[in-house]
Amino acid sequence: MVACRAIGILCRFSAFRILRSRGYICRNFTGSSALLTRTHINYGVKGDVAVVRINSPNSKVNTLSKELHSEFTEVMNEIWASDQIRSAVLISSKPGCFIAGADINMLSACKTPQEVTQLSQEAQRILEKLEKSPKPVVAAINGSCLGGGLELAISCQYRIATKDRKTVLGVPEVLLGALPGAGGTQRLPKMVGVPAALDMMLTGRNIRADRAKKMGLVDQLVEPLGPGLKPPEERTMEYLEEVAITFAKGLADKKISPKRDKGLVEKLTAYAMTIPFVRQQVYKKVEEKVRKQTKGLYPAPLKIIDVVKTGIEQGSDAGYLSESQKFGELIMTKESKALMGLYHGQVLCKKNKFGAPQKDVKHLAILGAGLMGAGIAQVSVDKGLKTILKDATLTGLDRGQQQVFKGLNDKVKKKALTSFERDSIFSNLTGQLDYQGFEKADMVIEAVFEDLSLKHRVLKEVEAVIPDHCIFASNTSALPISEIAAVSKRPEKVIGMHYFSPVDKMQLLEIITTEKTSRDTSASAIAVGLKQGKVIIVVKDGPGFYTTRCLAPMMSEVIRILQEGVDPKKLDSLTTSFGFPVGAATLVDEVGVDVAKHVAEDLGKVFGERFGGGNPELLTQMVSKGFLGRKSGKGFYIYQEGVKRKDLNSDMDSILASLKLPPNSEVSSDEDIQFRLVTRFVNEAVMCLQEGILATPAEGDIGAVFGLGFPPCLGGPFRFVDLYGAQKIVDRLKKYEAAYGKQFTPCQLLADHANSPNKKFYQ
């Protein structure tokens, strides 16, 4: 839990959403150029309409690869040359995906910006030809239409999309540190207006079909069909194709106009944007906002604005040129590499490496209806798991059930659910005070208070009522699972599932296996986590596992820095400007000072001076004065209901004064303070890999970014070492070691990497 209430704030941070857009890209690279038949695209002619079907082989999604690109050019040239064909329909053969974007591997294989620019220009050329096509082309969209896929669709004369949940449109390139590089920056503003286009490109948000229709991004919607004479998905695709063909014919016969009637607001916005002064103001406003949010750490958003501006102010030729050049530059940046690395890591952490469990978990029971327990319940019931939420008291249970309901109801307000769906989802939840029904449970997750004897008690109680196959999972942030399992009759069925708060927002799940945990238990826990929509890292048991253990030394350094007289506000701004979504002092307040103290003491005992630096007395004194952070209204800051502004808690001055230490001027520059925090984090992370707590660096990066808010632009501690240079980090650590002592001693694995520059965590 150390790992954070606060980090819900992360989710506001746009770069984080990357990782939400499902299956943005595939790493499919079947280079079978020898084959004469086309493998990615084929087409048939129905009447005078060519139906072009996109189907990347051996993959769940279609991606814009070189092969697809060249086959598409070929096919379109044939269509344009044919006398029989008067119009065309573009459709995917895969029900869940139109085109999910460009092939990331194709981009990361490029060595120079020029190569990338060239790829972008090739795409621009064919799409420009498509835009100017004398024969109308209709894009029939079902499933994800993202990035290059959307750029292709908006180059067509007409777009028809299914109103399926899977159908989403968007340009998420910014989340990978890039920009829409196939004419998107130029066409989108013309199509949906500058403000909406900038919003799409800067946030990378996914837009559902009905919203896209309102924005003018698609021209017609097709309702998904139910069962008929064929499976629903298959028939829906056929129907979409049929409808698209009628429209293609209508367009060719000029019976249908591709022009759309704009609403009044749209017309007014469009008119306003013709005034240069207004445009300048819009650019300025957006730039200001972007600078504030990214703190200059992410180059892509500013370049996007720049490219859009160039296109509008200097004409589209200049715009296209600028787009392709900036695209090339961006793909080569460290930030882009870090974000793409996270993307790959996330794909990896969405797989169950233990395979399918023997028995699917259908009935889940959760002990403790607190923030965590109720959060876990919420992400379970909406995936159709029958869930029992048990608490010791009626008030606790009420609060928990209300939390679940509120979470679902908020989705209703956002129109992501209907009230009817909410009610039927909520009926999956049973709240109770006793162990009734536990005899049917396939898995029990306990989220009771972090106290070993309490955990032992519930484990014994639960084991008395659950069936043999039932798994007992413990949601703890620091208590070693093997200690919890010590009282179990069947330790092979005990596992740790460390969720992060707020559970419905935080994507990470840290699964902790002990020596005795069976493979099937692990497989089952991962299967449940994946069902709950989590990104999962699997780590070995140990004090603090991986996430809490990395955070603790950094927190120790936070205390040290505060003791040295750095103002909490200053510390917050230093950490956020380094890329952390939440300032370090605020983080302590959000986590809860008592929790932080608890963890600091526990881990301090185990790890000794490596976790030293700050004086835990600071936390002890804060707790004794009741400064527990946000939950008690006072911590480093003062929190008041309804007041957004945070004021420093002046009562802290005396505590800080009593523990004041003189700063060491050699290691107290702003940059040094930032690096003191980050290097301790990174050093501990590498140590976890060295000790085998972590199985792979990728999991370490995902855990740090998704669970602890490690700056996404750095890609996680391991990526950071690779990109920044192990030697430089070790140098820094040694400098701080000289000033402070052993807590900064670089671990062996990090030293090895520094000694041989060819050694990388990611090859």
Place this chain on the structure above:
Amino acid sequence: MTTILAYPFKNLPTTSKWALRFAIRPLSCSSQLRAAPAVQTKTKKTLAKPNIRNVVVVDGVRTPFLLSGTSYKDLMPHDLARAALTGLLHRTSVPKEVVDYIIFGTVIQEVKTSNVAREAALGAGFSDKTPAHTVTMACISANQAMTTGVGLIASGQCDVIVAGGVELMSDVPIRHSRKMRKLMLDLNKAKSMGQRLSLISKFRLNFLAPELPAVAEFSTSETMGHSADRLAAAFAVSRLEQDEYALRSHSLAKKAQDEGLLSDVVPFRVPGKDTVTKDNGIRPSSLEQMAKLKPAFIKPYGTVTAANSSFLTDGASAILIMAEEKALAMGYKPKAYLRDFMYVSQDPKDQLLLGPTYATPKVLEKAGLTMNDIDAFEFHEAFSGQILANFKAMDSDWFAENYMGRKTKVGLPPLEKFNNWGGSLSLGHPFGATGCRLVMAAANRLRKEGGQYGLVAACAAGGQGHAMIVEAYPK
């Protein structure tokens, strides 16, 4: 005395048929098959069940079904229902006091007469000692009213039941918005002037926006026409097929009307207006005319139009059902038996209107019959697309295997036996009243065209469905 006499009389033809079948069977089949219910031959068993009372339809009537907003527009629902009841009294001359119970179906309820059965019964001059209740089950409300009656008779609770249904779409309850209602209710409770003024100060103009009832599913918010269009698309039913089917319905209805076959219609003298004697929605058009209409729900490319959908209708129906022995004792010559029936339900989103497909095989199996045994099919026609989608579903092995848990398809009802006197598309569809019309059409067709069994089936909002076997009463 008469009752005792009636028993052997009624059983006579039955036993003789069985005897006949047993006599024939050994000639054609192996002896092992003898035990299996043999239903292929034209000589069929009756569906009477041992120890269960037979329920018969003595007769049934309905008011003319009118397009909503025409001659009935100034009435209230119970006025229409009363007209059907008086019509039934007139037609059957049943003494009012022998009626044990009255049940009516309705869908869009007039709040003032929420138990419309009781209000109509009192107005129609039934005994005030006869209880009445109202049921609702969307388009199969009248079916529910009848089968409730069947249950009451079969279980021995009642002997004589009047069942019926009514719908008045010309007037529907349009409510104040929730906010306005809340304000008004709070005002009611306010004690002091100050409280009242503070409540009134909360009033906003948007409170006055009214709430309209929609023919939409509550669970999915999808209108039925929209769902029908998607259903038609799912089964690849073309616009032309739908228009052709609608034209068939109108043409057959016209023919039946002209030939005077719609004998269940009783004239209704609308107060202050002319007497209404016939349905006014029957309008056979041409395919060319129909093709010109724009889609009504999925615009601009859908296939369901005003011409191939049933229209909003006002109308009421009523039917007199009795225990067989009671009917015979009273000297009636019943028209038909009401036999096995079945209610089904499925996904209200994607299978909203597939009720008949699911209910038909189940009720046939329950009765031990096959499609071939049915001489008159009377299906409720909500939309042409819905009927044709049901046909395609019934004719599909794939659908039967994947969605119905059957090994083979249900089979297609032969069109020449199907809704021969028109259907809801042409005659109209007052939601609460259609069920009785279907049963009477089946019964009257069996009498007119010959044949023993009729099958009534209908779909209803909520993804529900119903089917019932109507057996002709031996002449």
